[in-house]
Amino acid sequence: MPSMAPGGAKNSNQSNNQLNGKVSNDDRRAEFFARKHRIVQQRKSLPIASVEKRLVEEVKSNNILIIVGETGSGKTTQLPQFLFNAGLCHDGKVIGITQPRRVAAVSVAKRVAEECGVQLGQRVGYSIRFDDTISRSTRIKYMTDGLLLREALLDPYLSRYSVIIVDEAHERTVHTDVLLGLLKTVQKVRSGPINECSKIDRMKANNGLLMEKENDAQRASILKQYRGIKLSPLKLIIMSASLDARVFSEYFGGARAVHVQGRQFPVDILYTHHPETDYLDATLITLFQIHLEEGPGDILVFLTGQEEIESVERLVQEKLRQLPEDNQKVKVLSIFSSLPSEKQMQVFMPAPTGFRKVILATNIAETSVTIPGIKYVIDPGFVKARTYCAHTGMESLIIVPTSKAQALQRSGRAGREVPGKCFRLYPESEFEKLSDSTIPEIRRCNLSNVILQLKALGVDDIIGFDFMEKPSSEAVLKSLELLVLLGALTEEYKLSDPVGHQMARLPLEPIYSKALILASQFNCLEEMLITVAMLSVESVFYNPREKLEEARTAAKCFSSLEGDHPTLIAVYRAFDEFLEKSNLGNSREKTEKNLRKWQIRGNIEQMGLHIVSCGDDMLQFRRCLAAAFFLNAALKQPDGTYRVLSSGQVVQIHPSSVFFRTKPDCIIFDEFVRTTHNYVRNLSSLLSTIPCKSRSRSRIHGLNLKDDRLLFVWRGLVELHSCTGLRWTAILIHPLGYCCKERACESFIDF
Numbered sequence: 119m120p121s122m123a124p125g126g127a128k129n130s131n132q133s134n135n136q137l138n139g140k141v142s143n144d145d146r147r148a149e150f151f152a153r154k155h156r157i158v159q160q161r162k163s164l165p166i167a168s169v170e171k172r173l174v175e176e177v178k179s180n181n182i183l184i185i186v187g188e189t190g191s192g193k194t195t196q197l198p199q200f201l202f203n204a205g206l207c208h209d210g211k212v213i214g215i216t217q218p219r220r221v222a223a224v225s226v227a228k229r230v231a232e233e234c235g236v237q238l239g240q241r242v243g244y245s246i247r248f249d250d251t252i253s254r255s256t257r258i259k260y261m262t263d264g265l266l267l268r269e270a271l272l273d274p275y276l277s278r279y280s281v282i283i284v285d286e287a288h289e290r291t292v293h294t295d296v297l298l299g300l301l302k303t304v305q306k307v308r309s310g311p312i313n314e315c316s317k318i319d320r321m322k323a324n325n326g327l328l329m330e331k332e333n334d335a336q337r338a339s340i341l342k343q344y345r346g347i348k349l350s351p352l353k354l355i356i357m358s359a360s361l362d363a364r365v366f367s368e369y370f371g372g373a374r375a376v377h378v379q380g381r382q383f384p385v386d387i388l389y390t391h392h393p394e395t396d397y398l399d400a401t402l403i404t405l406f407q408i409h410l411e412e413g414p415g416d417i418l419v420f421l422t423g424q425e426e427i428e429s430v431e432r433l434v435q436e437k438l439r440q441l442p443e444d445n446q447k448v449k450v451l452s453i454f455s456s457l458p459s460e461k462q463m464q465v466f467m468p469a470p471t472g473f474r475k476v477i478l479a480t481n482i483a484e485t486s487v488t489i490p491g492i493k494y495v496i497d498p499g500f501v502k503a504r505t506y507c508a509h510t511g512m513e514s515l516i517i518v519p520t521s522k523a524q525a526l527q528r529s530g531r532a533g534r535e536v537p538g539k540c541f542r543l544y545p546e547s548e549f550e551k552l553s554d555s556t557i558p559e560i561r562r563c564n565l566s567n568v569i570l571q572l573k574a575l576g577v578d579d580i581i582g583f584d585f586m587e588k589p590s591s592e593a594v595l596k597s598l599e600l601l602v603l604l605g606a607l608t609e610e611y612k613l614s615d616p617v618g619h620q621m622a623r624l625p626l627e628p629i630y631s632k633a634l635i636l637a638s639q640f641n642c643l644e645e646m647l648i649t650v651a652m653l654s655v656e657s658v659f660y661n662p663r664e665k666l667e668e669a670r671t672a673a674k675c676f677s678s679l680e681g682d683h684p685t686l687i688a689v690y691r692a693f694d695e696f697l698e699k700s701n702l703g704n705s706r707e708k709t710e711k712n713l714r715k716w717q718i719r720g721n722i723e724q725m726g727l728h729i730v731s732c733g734d735d736m737l738q739f740r741r742c743l744a745a746a747f748f749l750n751a752a753l754k755q756p757d758g759t760y761r762v763l764s765s766g767q768v769v770q771i772h773p774s775s776v777f778f779r780t781k782p783d784c785i786i787f788d789e790f791v792r793t794t795h796n797y798v799r800n801l802s803s804l805l806s807t808i809p810c811k812s813r814s815r816s817r818i819h820g821l822n823l824k825d826d827r828l829l830f831v832w833r834g835l836v837e838l839h840s841c842t843g844l845r846w847t848a849i850l851i852h853p854l855g856y857c858c859k860e861r862a863c864e865s866f867i868d869f
């Protein structure tokens with residue numbers, strides 16, 4: 119095995135020389151060949167390299183294969199190359215590798231392209247939502263699991279793929295779980311010669327996949343797409359360093375599992391003697407201990423979210439300033455999901471010469487990625503996990519201890535280029551108490567998006583779908599109910615035409631898709647496009663702590679009395695105008711928000727919806743918001759908190775909202791965040807009260823009984839009835855406004 123210097127040190131020289139403009143062509147060429155040579159040597163020394171032939175044989179002789187190999191053994195980067203070299207891309211077929219996270223798909227694709235000596239987008243590329251580097255010649259394609267699911271809508275047999283590798287399957291994201299169920303069926307359908315009849319019969323036998331399309335135009339076009347095509351068998355590979363091979367093997371009918379032994383470099387695991395009372399404090403102490411006492415090498419710290427990262431960053435900078443100048447050479451970088459992707463990618467760049475890189479990351483850097491230079495990992499042992507309460511329909515993020523699998527993945531980010539150390543900030547006895555794996559996301563998230571996609575794929579019986587782990591029937595029913603209320607499904611839970619089909623085509627949460635579709639009727643699609651694009655990227659407001667007042671004053675210039683959504687539109691328009699005035703029009707497409715807007719716009723235009731602007735008529739826009747987000751309506755309580763009408767949940771306005779102080783009577787929100795309080799974020803005020811009209815009972819869709827309250831949900835309307843004594847009160851949310859009405863209890867019967 120060749121001995122290697124830490125990648126960071128060598129690369130740093132390179133980048134600094136480049137910055138100084140001192141690199142001659144000869145130097146550049148020499149550096150290029152040296153790097154190429156290093157990569158070749160590095161690849162040869164990976165544990166997986168010695169079993170290449172055996173692995174290829176296993177893949178050739180098994181249609182489903184489970185591969186477990188230690189972190190850094192070379193699964194993600196090498197296996198697709200082995201299979202490509204073994205001819206598994208003949209006939210122009212593609213090897214697809216799914217990752218749970220965008221950052222992994224992008225960074226690994228870049229690395230593999232470099233290893234293959236090709237330009238990204240040629241033989242090797244990636245495809246993630248809103249970003250794609252795929253060309254006709256791409257044969258090794260890294261993508262997110264969610265993206266492959268969307269591809270299945272247009273190509274249900276995934277006919278362009280010869281192999282699909284589901285990487286990091288232990289993460290059990292909801293997309294991975296659904297994908298596994300889908301791939302199981304697709305694989306059965308594709309194994310053996312296929313003609314149209316047998317194809318349909320096979321589908322009938324397998325989950326009823328695609329059956330719903332038998333009568334519709336989409337099915338006809340799908341069948342046309344496959345006419346005359348003989349689909350070859352699909353190879354399916356499930357991979358991870360930390361999955362329970364037995365569970366996966368059982369799910370795939372006793373599929374073969376193989377183990378790739380060994381790792382390239384050892385990682386020392388260190389624990390604390392006692393539990394830490396304040397893990398952020400312990401993180402800082404450990405970080406500076408490493409910095410001052412350990413040898414060179416970059417440090418990766420796992421924290422739970424953006425706020426925590428920003429506050430630790432501030433404290434690190436403060437402490438650094440107190441150190442002697444020689445010890446101040448630390449470059450602090452962060453990576454979390456709402457950070458713009460260019461910023462995320464900065465962590466993969468080498469630190470300036472002589473500097474130590476400290477990366478503060480959420481769990482998006484936990485699996486798959488190799489961050490060059492990392493020698494030390496600090497793992498406080500916590501993660502922010504999604505939870506879903508089917509009862510209230512509210513999703514939130516809470517901080518919980520990691521699982522053993524997550525701890526293993528975190529330590530595996532070290533020891534990839536040189537031996538490493540992982541500092542777990544809890545005692546070893548605590549590690550033993552951790553659960554082996556994380557609870558699958560499908561058991562703890564809102565399923566409406568996934569159900570909509572499954573319905574669009576023709577899976578009628580959601581409860582009966584062959585999930586690896588079934589979601590709770592309460593969560594399925596709640597999501598079905600939401601989709602019916604949004605008009606995506608009929609009362610019989612069939613995909614509605616055209617709304618359901620249109621919503622399924624948009625790569626967005628159903629409620630956003632519905633808002634866009636409605637906006638074309640409210641003549642404000644331009645404004646809704648801006649809003650949805652702005653909400654689907656990181657916050658446009660940057661509030662560095664040291665300039666908080668300045669940032670607040672600047673934000674006030676845009677704030678609208680009508681709400682956060684109109685405020686976002688004002689910011690976007692001002693930015694657009696600024697670019698126009700400064701003759702930067704051409705660079706406009708480059709901003710991420712614009713990119714999202716134009717990408718969603720593309721989908722919208724394909725549907726034939728009219729993109730019209732309501733100009734400054736925000737009333738029309740707010741009406742449209744009310745029509746789409748009616749389930750997220752909340753009413754002010756005497757104590758200044760709000761009660762969500764559809765769930766009864768008590769919430770508060772998030773401090774980032776323009777309504778934090780003014781507090782209108784009735785609001786529509788689009789995000790529920792649980793931190794120290796139950797907050798709602800991104801709000802608009804509802805209109806003034808309107809006269810209440812009586813409604814016929816037949817339109818009642820749902821009924822909840824809660825304490826003294828009766829809640830009725832109509833399609834697009836919410837009514838809350840509180841019964842006190844002999845009177846009940848109804849609150850009606852309608853695009854025109856909201857109203858309260860009191861009646862005597864007896865009249866309720868006739869309602």
Ligand SMILES: Nc1ncnc2c1ncn2[C@@H]1O[C@H](COP(=O)(O)OP(=O)(O)OP(=O)(O)O)[C@@H](O)[C@H]1O
Nearest residue numbers: 189190191192193194195196229359486488534535
């Ligand atoms: N961007 C990179 N820069 C430097 N080395 C890299 C890079 N990507 C991968 N490597 C090298 O290739 C090795 C194998 O990486 P790979 O991602 O294939 O491993 P893996 O088995 O899939 O790990 P994991 O289970 O953690 O995803 C790494 O340990 C590292 O030595």
